[in-house]
Amino acid sequence: MKLRKMWLNINGANRVFACNPEKDSLADVLRRMGLTGTKVGCGTGVCGSCSVILDGKVIRSCTKKMRTVEEYSKVITIEGIGTPNNLHPVQVAWMNCGAVQCGFCSPGFIVSAYGLLLENNNPTREEVREWFQKHRNVCRCTGYKQIVDAVMAAAKVVRGEASIEDITFQLPEDNEYYGKPVVRPTALAKVCGLADYGDDQELKMPAETLHVAVAQPRIAHHAKILKIDTSEAETMPGVVKIITHKELKEAGGTNMMAEGQFHERTTVMVPSRKILAEDKIFRYGDVVALAVADTKDHARAAAAKIKVEIEQLPEYLSYLDAVMPDAMRVHEDTPNIFSMQPVMKGVGLEDPAKVQEVIDNSAHSVSGSFHSTREPHLTIEGTTVQAYFDEDDYLTIQCKSQGVYSSIGRIGNSLGVPKDKLRIVLNPTGASFGWSTNAGDICLAGAAAVVTKMPVALSMSYEEHQHFSGKRCPSYSNGRVACDENGIITAAEFDIGMDHGAYSWGGDDIMTKPARFSFFPYKVPHVAGLVRIANTNHNFGTAYRSYGSPQAYTLSEALMDMLAEKAGIDPFEFRWRNIARPGDTNINSYPFRQYPMEEMMKMMRPIYEKAVQEAKAADTPAKRRGVGISWGGFNVTEGGTDSASAAIELAPDNTFIKYDTYQELGQGGDIGSLMLTLEALKPLGVTPDRIRLVQNDTKLCPDSGMSGASRTHFMSGKATIVAAEKLLNAMRKPDGTYRTYDEMVAAGLETKYYGKYQTVSVPGLCRLDPNTGIGDPTPAYTYCLNLAEVEVDTATGKTRVLRFTCVDDVGRVGNIDAVNGQAYGGISHCIGFALSENYHDVKKHANMAGAGVPYILDIPDEINVIHFERPDEEGPFGSSGASEAFQSSGHMAVLNAINNACGVRVYEMPATPEKVKAGLNIIAAGGKVEPPQKYFLGSELYDELEEIKANPVKFGGDDFFIPLGGASAERFF
Known part of the structure; x- marks a missing residue:
């Protein structure tokens, strides 16, 4: 290796360093010099997180090789723009x-x-x-x-x-x-x-820290492993250890990640996922071994030398493939369809086939088959974890996690470390949107620390991360819905199949979401529905914002538009006639917990009417304009067994310390906790500078639960109120004034108080009955009414979203910038989901750009969010949840707008220019764009429902959560 000594003028000062001009990028050099404000996300120049100014020009430094940088060039990084005590106006x-x-x-x-x-x-x-x-x-x-x-x-x-x-x-x-x-x-x-994110933490770990790279063969989606050959890798420079499942087991681990059973109809009785592959490769991203070395480069070089011999097995890359009668089982212990949830309402409860009769005898009916994609989260920061044994002999794992306590449960006994000696600490985090609910990466780093007994740092390339991390479950669905001559819905039937990929954990929970949110928030008197979920050999399904509901709206919001058209009714007016009103029940036969629907539609109506007029006026043969509408929403909390804890301490200087695990992943865990604490302590006149947050460390903080299910502000807020009331009661003197810290100590009073809140206190909550779908699982909901205005270029089929409006009900807003940010961000994901985002082709979709991440010109500048601030009856200070409703159904407003613009209904997402253009060509030839041939989803819907009625399972109730694989029973949203 030949190095080059160079001088650069960096942030106004001349700096000297040595580099490898052929290998090092400018980002590498800057970060080694401690200028870690230059972040590296994609590593391929497509995300801009590494932007610096080189000789007056903005460049992406992660792809700027040092051999192309002239000596004495001038470089400006974020550190040279402003400091905490001397901020630039931009900052x-x-x-x-x-x-x-x-x-x-x-x-x-x-x-x-x-x-x-x-x-x-x-x-x-x-x-x-x-x-x-x-x-x-x-x-x-x-x-x-x-x-x-x-x-x-x-x-x-x-x-x-x-x-x-x-x-x-x-x-x-x-x-x-x-x-x-x-x-x-x-x-x-x-x-x-x-802010020191994961890779910044790695650079600042002690010198003796070892580096971990994954051996991810990427040679098959499904194969028997005949041999893992580590011999060459073990002789590579700097290698300390090559770890396979054998070495982990020798160190006391089981190699089996813990999983929980959540649904009475699940056929999964043993955990399905191993930390390191043993006998089989189940998907393209499986890891077979870890290379641990003295440097990251040495670890990666060694990992590349690990060889795997395989015997190819049949690959089932979609739900449709995996449920064919002749498909082999992905996991030997369970059929590929491993869980199902029926929904029966009205006449459907006595005889599901009668729903078919109601539809057949109605004035109008429509049917369709639809597909939603395996949407990738596409966070700019990928997978990076550090693990070590701390001064109290805790195995400490610094990571990205949406539930630091839940991560302990998901590690279970897999590492051979008692759960009470596991410590999870949330690093400053570059977003998640759901993928970090899974603990696979945490287990990999933990395994390396357990085997080597040394501090370790694991960092994946973005491509490795893309193949390793879970994705939104794709869905295939059939449905029919009917209405009377006045446009009032009479009945609906649906059959939804969800692809949970290679591993089943959580799949028996997510498939209950379409069973709750299909045709939400409408009044549908008669329902026959079934949701099924299956294992395939593609990437595993995991949480993603609005977990499980976009698949429902892909079906129901398309059918609502189609039925409105069939009945000759404006799509907005059709929804107005069918929204639930007080006293009406949802498809699960319970009243809606809130009824903001009329007021929200009143707020949207003039905006919709103006948009329709403007679209008609601007419509041309070359640029077709259209307007689409969609209803959406999501639950708040994990249901009747949810709980959260928080603590508030009065410090010696009379400031306050707030302890919780309101995980901050970008959604606002820090500001959410601060706003709740300020409001709870308002009698004391506390200002923000007098509150210090201690968050997201299982050794220091009580368990506030998962940051998911739109639950955290609601649940942590209620716990914060309890803790604050205890502290205020202790501080309050007989004359109504409040004690200082010294006075509390002098009086022998505690200065730290814990609060706990459990949804069991909310009357009437009950899980969905596994035989009928009847249930009322959560105390609150969030609601979104979406309006998309689009332009379709008829020459290319390219769709551009011109304006997006959302009227929401998230209860009382806690911090307006944070809630708006969740709305704008969720809407941008919806647009990407509708038009471009996908992870199916593992070669094409291996990086952000290839997987369809929306750039700024793909998202309209005009995103208008209107909050209908109806104070929630149960939520803290009138707040409900936020975030997830904003990503539930906005994609359908876009797809409905495309159909409105040019007559092309896209049944199989995403609505790429090629698909839209193909539809335009069909219409130009005098044809009609038809839905795909009815998807094969196993047994016919009514046969399956009759079988369920004939063979009901025992309803386990709210305490059904059964631990598997050594995991403790835990909540899951």
Whole structure:
């Protein structure tokens, strides 16, 4: 290896260093020098998180090889733009406009924006968007709107038209913080590039830390493993250990990840997933071994030398393949269809076939078959974990996790470490959207630490991460719905098959979601439905924002539009006639917990009517314009067994320490906890600077539960109220004033109080009956009414979303910037889901760009979110949940708008230009775009429902959660 000594002028100072000019990128050099504000996400120049300014030009430093960088070039990184004590207007604007969520992309965006303002300090919004498109800056959290807002605000200061104070949120003098845009506590570090995410933590670990690389053969989706040959890898430079399942077992681990059983109809009785593959490869991303070495490069080189001999087995890459009668079992202990949930209502309860009769005898009916894709989360930060034994001999794992306590349950006994000696710590996190509910990466790093007894750091390339991490379950569905001559729904039937990929954990829970959210929030008097879930040999299904409900809306919101058209009724008016009103029941035969539907539609109606008029006026043969509508929503909490804890401590300096595991993954776990604590302690007049958050460390914090199921603000908020009331009661003197810390100690009073809240206190909650689908699992819901306005280029079939409007009900808003950010971000994911995002072709979809991540010009600048702030009856301070409803059904507003624009209904997502163009060609030839041939989903719907009625299973009730594989019983959303 031949190195080169170089000088660069970095952030105004001349710096000298040595590098490998052929191998090192500019990002490598900067990060080795401690300038870790330059983040590396994709590693292939398609995400912009590594943006720096080189000789006056914004470049992506992860692909800029040092051999192409001239000596004495001038480099500006995020650290050279502003510091915590001397912020640049762009950084101030980022913090105060809600442009910081997970923050991983923020340094790259801020550097890019700084470069724009050097060239043009008076840009239009469209020029800002074109600049970020040109420089390939990707944000997966914000939907880009607040980012453009921040650039426009900063530009005013740069031009001298506004002061820093003008763009800074001023704390209210009356201490009324709730609902206001209080800045996130973590925002300052993020905008300065000082937040240490996973790979930054790795660089700053002690020198003796070992590095771990995965051996991910990627030679088959399904195969018997005949031999794992590690001999050459073991002789590679710097190698300390090659770890297979054998070495982990010798160290005391079982190699079997813990799984829980959640549904009475599941056929899965043993865990299906191993940490390191033993006898079989079940999917393309399976890991067979770990290479542990003194450097990351040595570890990766050794991993590449691990050889695997296989015997190819049949590969079932979709639900349709796996449920064919002649398909072999993916896992020998269970049929491929491993769980199902029926839904029967009205006449369907006495005889499911009578629903068919109602539909046949109705004035109008439509049917269709639909497919939703295996949507990838596409977080900018991938998989990176550190593990070590701490001073108390806890196996400590620093990671990305949506539930630090849940991760302990999912590790189970797999590592051979007692669960009470496991410690999970959440790193500053570059988003998740659901994939980090799974503990596979945590187990890999833990295995390396257990075997070597040394601190280790594991970091995957983005391609490795893409193949390793779970995805949204694809679905195949058939449905029919009917209405009378007045457009009132009479009955619906549906049959939905979900593809859970190679591993079954959680699949028997997710398949209950379409059984709850198909035809939500409408009144449907008679229902016969069935949801099934199966193992395949593709990537495993895992949580993703709005977990399980987009698959339902893909069916029902298409059928609602189709039936409106059949009945000759405007799609908005058709929904107006059919929304549930007080007293009406959902498809699970229970009243809706809330009925905001009428008011939300009243708020949307004038916007819809104006959009329709504008679309008609702008419609041309070359550029067809259309408007689409969709209803959506999601549950709040994990149901009747959910619980959360929090603690508040009065410190010696009379400030307050808040302890919880309100996991911060970009959605606002930090600001959410702060807003709840401020409101709970409002009698004391506490200001934000007097609250310190201690979060997301299982050794220090009580269990607030998972950050999922739109539960955390609701559940942690209720626990915070209990803790605050205990503390306030202890501090309160007889005269109504409050004790100081010294007075509390003098009186012998505790200064730290715990609060716990359990949904068991909510009357009437019950799980879905596994034989009928009747049930009322959660105390609250969130609601979204979506409106998409699109333009279809008839020459190419390309769809552009011009404007998106959402009216929501999330209860009372806790922090307006955080909730808006969740809305904008969720909507951007919906647009990507509708038009481009997919993980099916493991070669084509291996990186962000190939998998269809939306860039800024793919998302409209006009995203209008209107909050119908109906205070929730159960939620803390009137708040409900937020986030997930915003990604439940927005994709269907886009697909319905395409059909409205040009007559092409896309039945199989995503609506790529090629698909839309093919539909246009069919219409031009005088044909009609028809749904695909009815998907084969195993037994016919009514035969299966009759079988379920004839052979009911015992209903286990709310305490049914059965531990498997040594896992403790745990909640799952």
